[in-house]
Amino acid sequence: MRLVEIKEGKARIFIPDPKEYEKNGKFDPSWAPVFYNPRMTFNRDISVIAVSVISPKSIIDALAASGIRGIRYYLESNSPIEEIIFNDKSKVAVDLIRKNVEVNGVKVAKITNRDANSLLYEVITDYVDIDPFGSPSPFILSSVNAVKNGGHVAYTATDLAPLEGSAKKSCKRKYDVNNSKLSFSKEVGIRVLLSKIVREAAILEKAVEPIFAFYNDYYYRLIIRVTRGAKKADESIEKLGYFYECEKCGFSGSSKDPIEKCPRCGNKVKISGPVWLGKINDDSFVHKMMDYLQNFSYIKNFEAISILLHKILQENKYPPGYYNLEFIASKYKINVPAREKIIECLGEASQTHFSSKGIKTSKSFDEILECMKTLANKV
Numbered sequence: 001m002r003l004v005e006i007k008e009g010k011a012r013i014f015i016p017d018p019k020e021y022e023k024n025g026k027f028d029p030s031w032a033p034v035f036y037n038p039r040m041t042f043n044r045d046i047s048v049i050a051v052s053v054i055s056p057k058s059i060i061d062a063l064a065a066s067g068i069r070g071i072r073y074y075l076e077s078n079s080p081i082e083e084i085i086f087n088d089k090s091k092v093a094v095d096l097i098r099k100n101v102e103v104n105g106v107k108v109a110k111i112t113n114r115d116a117n118s119l120l121y122e123v124i125t126d127y128v129d130i131d132p133f134g135s136p137s138p139f140i141l142s143s144v145n146a147v148k149n150g151g152h153v154a155y156t157a158t159d160l161a162p163l164e165g166s167a168k169k170s171c172k173r174k175y176d177v178n179n180s181k182l183s184f185s186k187e188v189g190i191r192v193l194l195s196k197i198v199r200e201a202a203i204l205e206k207a208v209e210p211i212f213a214f215y216n217d218y219y220y221r222l223i224i225r226v227t228r229g230a231k232k233a234d235e236s237i238e239k240l241g242y243f244y245e246c247e248k249c250g251f252s253g254s255s256k257d258p259i260e261k262c263p264r265c266g267n268k269v270k271i272s273g274p275v276w277l278g279k280i281n282d283d284s285f286v287h288k289m290m291d292y293l294q295n296f297s298y299i300k301n302f303e304a305i306s307i308l309l310h311k312i313l314q315e316n317k318y319p320p321g322y323y324n325l326e327f328i329a330s331k332y333k334i335n336v337p338a339r340e341k342i343i344e345c346l347g348e349a350s351q352t353h354f355s356s357k358g359i360k361t362s363k364s365f366d367e368i369l370e371c372m373k374t375l376a377n378k379v
């Protein structure tokens with residue numbers, strides 16, 4: 001395997017030379033013997049900042065591939081990390097991790113060549129990172145099991161089709177959620193993932209609190225805090241419910257139990273659930289990330305991260321779900337007014353990072369419609 005050296009953040013790592021695995025001039029990171037995807041740099045940049053805020057003493061990079069994530073946590077997070085377990089079931093990956101750990105002087109590394117699940121049932125740590133191909137579902141129970149009381153787990157999910165309701169059967173299999181493709185499916189997806197995590201954690205009498213969650217490019221990233229206690233686990237479950245959306249009048253909302261008819265026009269609704277209906281971001285955690293970000297002016301995505309964190313804080317004020325302006329406009333056969341104008345008209349409203357067509361607000365559907373119609377008439 002020919003290697004090339006690349007730089008990401010403060011790490012210099014060796015990866016398989018992509019040129020060797022090109023097919024017809026194209027390259028997909030999954031074609032190389034060890035996975036490294038530069039499109040995930042944003043995910044790793046922002047995770048380095050989150051880990052700095054969390055400040056864990058021990059970390060498990062359970063699906064480590066080249067080791068880039070754990071290495072960057074060691075080199076770049078503000079906190080003194082005492083142990084990082086780098087794990088991958090691939091022997092080739094583990095050999096490369098060994099090299100990369102040495103090159104970057106990671107003094108606290110333990111490297112294992114195990115199935116992540118069997119490893120996670122044997123260890124106890126402050127922070128687990130689950131960054132799989134596709135769905136993190138197979139690793140939820142074991143990762144929640146592996147963290148101490150008050151510990152954290154971070155998940156990446158790239159299986160958007162089931163999470164957003166395009167692949168319904170797959171969503172039922174992997175997340176045990178009856179999902180429909182709703183006009184605000186980008187936000188539904190992360191709430192489907194959280195719903196599964198909450199229910200899996202409850203088996204272990206652990207409660208889950210999301211502290212940081214976002215959507216970017218082709219994946220979700222979610223960080224949860226896990227606490228022990230059957231009662232607390234029950235309280236987490238209480239925050240599950242259902243989204244509905246009316247195909248006729250476009251009205252949408254959430255309810256504790258599934259409903260069949262639109263509360264506005266009486267038509268049949270599409271539903272998705274059970275989904276997490278609590279907050280998905282913790283304001284004080286996001287504020288701390290903004291403060292810490294100032295120490296990371298060297299990272300590639302500094303500006304983009306700052307924009308995302310500001311958006312998240314704005315949208316975190318509003319109830320779950322967003323309004324897809326194109327969807328509503330199509331129902332009423334009106335032009336889509338500029339998003340900023342609608343936000344201005346409503347007053348209490350914000351953009352959402354989930355969609356450039358969406359707004360979040362605590363105002364009613366009819367108030368939104370009124371603003372949209374008034375503005376559309378002015379166009």
Ligand SMILES: C[S@@+](CC[C@H](N)C(=O)[O-])C[C@H]1O[C@@H](n2cnc3c(N)ncnc32)[C@H](O)[C@@H]1O
Pocket residue numbers: 034035036037040044062063064065066067068069087088089090093114115116117131132133
């Ligand atoms: C998407 S890659 C990880 C990427 C890496 N975290 C990064 O930031 O570049 C997923 C890795 O998980 C490993 N893997 C898949 N299933 C596994 C399992 N059950 N146990 C341990 N490793 C596994 C694969 O060999 C692959 O290296």
